[in-house]
Amino acid sequence: MTVTVSIPTPLRSFTAGQDSVQLAGDTVGQVLDGLLATHNGLKRHLLQEDGRLRNFVSLYLNETDIRHLASTSTPVRSGDVLTIVPSIAGGSPAVEAQPTLSHAEVLRYSRHLLLPEVGVNGQRKLKAARVLTIGAGGLGSPLTLYLAAAGVGTIGIVDFDVVDLTNLQRQIVHGTSTLGRPKLESAESRLTDVNPNVRIEKHATRLTSENALEIIEAYDIVVDGTDNFPTRYLVNDACVLLGKPNVYGSIFRFEGQASVFYAKEGPCYRCIYSEPPPPGLVPSCAEGGVLGVLPGIIGSIQALETIKWIIGAGDSLVGRLVLFDALKLRFRELQLRKDPACPICGDNPTIHELIDYEAFCGIGAEPSYAGPEITAEELRREMDEKGSNLVLIDVREPHEWDIAHIEGARLIPLGQLPERLGELDGHAEIVTQCHHGARSMKALQVLKGAGFGRVRSLAGGIDAWADRVEIGMPRY
Amino acid sequence: MTIRLSGVLVEEIRREGELAYPAECCGVLGGRIAGENKEVSRLVPMVNHRTDDPRRYLISPEDLLRTTADLRQSSLEVLGYYHSHPDHPAAPSEFDSAHAWPWYSYIIVRVDHGRAAELTSWVLEEDCSAMRQESLEVLSEV
DSSP states (O other): OEEEEEOOGGGGGGGTTOSEEEEEOSBHHHHHHHHHHHOGGGHHHHBOTTSSBOTTEEEEETTEEGGGTTGGGOBOOTTOEEEEEEOEEEEOSOOOOOOOOOHHHHHHTHHHHTSTTTHHHHHHHHHHOEEEEEOSSTTHHHHHHHHHHHTOSEEEEEOOOBOOGGGTTTOTTSOGGGTTSBHHHHHHHHHHHHOTTOEEEEEOSOOOTTTHHHHHHTOSEEEEOOOSHHHHHHHHHHHHHHTOOEEEEEEEBTEEEEEEEOTTTSOOHHHHOSSOOOTTTSOOHHHHOBOTHHHHHHHHHHHHHHHHHHHTOSOOOBTEEEEEETTTTEEEEEEOOOOTTOTTTSSSOOOOSOOOHHHHTTTTOSOOOOOOEEOHHHHHHHHHHHGGGEEEEEOSOHHHHHHOOOTTOEEOOGGGGGGGGGGSOTTSEEEEEOSSSSHHHHHHHHHHHTTOOSEEEETTHHHHHHHHTSTTSOOO | OEEEEEHHHHHHHHHHHHHHTTSOOEEEEEEEEETTEEEEEEEEEEOOOOOSOTTEEEEOHHHHHHHHHHHHHTTOEEEEEEEEEETSOSSOOHHHHHHOOSSOEEEEEEEETTEEEEEEEEEEOTTSSOEEEEEEEEEOOO
């Protein structure tokens, strides 16, 4: 039997440059012996000292590894091709110890392990990862649920709030059974039920300039699920100072945005928003409302970016801002650029430590809308006494009016008030009323400014009324 | 011998290293021998069969056999291999030297925090004792 032995380039110096050699034999072993007899130099590259084939050499008879046949006893036929295939391996030094996965974890994460982008290595990285989420509210709920389910080893949560009935429309990590309990405890019990392998580190505090660096330092990645500007700037600055990635998300009514701020490679939050908006301009979710699914979408994007960051897959949102419009169901993307003049991550930074973020955002320095107030109980009494001589103006929005309103009140939303002053009797005694008493105080200023003399604002708004006067009225 | 390849191919190796980060990328350098030079004209990215450890790579013999045959169709041969060192210098590790074959060129690209850095080429010494850096010439684009 004459067989062709194909020689790989590195070994051709031992076969006088020939890329193949014709040899006779009945088995692979015999052909191999013939090869080594005529080309002795090949021996140390193909065989171990004990005469067996080296580990990183494979012999293929036509298309098949001889290890899958009868090894060196495999019979050969004329015209067969025996190919020497070097096995090519290598790697970098210093193998970092990653946690291993138990059999139960392998099963739990099997859908991850099937993805080459995650695989065993990615899953071990997730297990080793330490992620800090700021807030266990609307964004924090889907975020922590998905991170826990994905097998992120340690999840730190900063929150100091308790679970309230108005939270449950969107904060799906909490439930009816945990109403009134601290959000940290509520989240912990749900998350450890989702995945008992996950360690929850609870930080029952408000994040402040005093504690932020110490808390954040112990984590690899920070995910910002806050709903207010001072904390957002605080998280940004602390992450820039510590060199940590900040997975950002924010939501309002039907719109959301997300990005990854990582000053080492791209812009930070301050590069995009150098100044906070004036206080009161952007209402919070409590004032402006939010569609419950929206934080589910944006928080899930944050979870996605966090997981991608940990396993090193795909393109991160560094340098990109994703804008989501739920009503139009449309995603848009803005390219973000690092601002060389950024006060914290620019060329000549002026911020080297954490500052007073309440003051930076103008909180506490808002123009005060002090004015005469009336309590809910007094209003009840005066309405009964004065009848139509007392005009009650509800300055809330029509959809709030639909939830509940005080019998006899007149709806004039705050935004329409200046142009509808003509509808009001200048000599009438007026009480302005809203949800909690803030807008009604602004309305009072509008009326005073327009010359109305006898105006008071309902302290605590319709909420106080529902609490103490008209028991049974729905509250929101 | 000197290994020569175009800037485009160098960029491709760097990009692959970045994409694979923090794991290692690996692939085959296909080309021709021209006098004292190895002229690389084609890169064939290979599947890294070591999924248990991000700091190792392994090209399966089946894949290599197929790639060698494909290259031969275009009258090209395997001149060597490339792989990345995530967060480590572009110098062969002990593991690299222990598994290296003579004659082949081993291009290593360092990838630092996801960004490709220096790129070098290495060959095994005749006596198989260690690897030595070989000269690598990057051809400008035509």
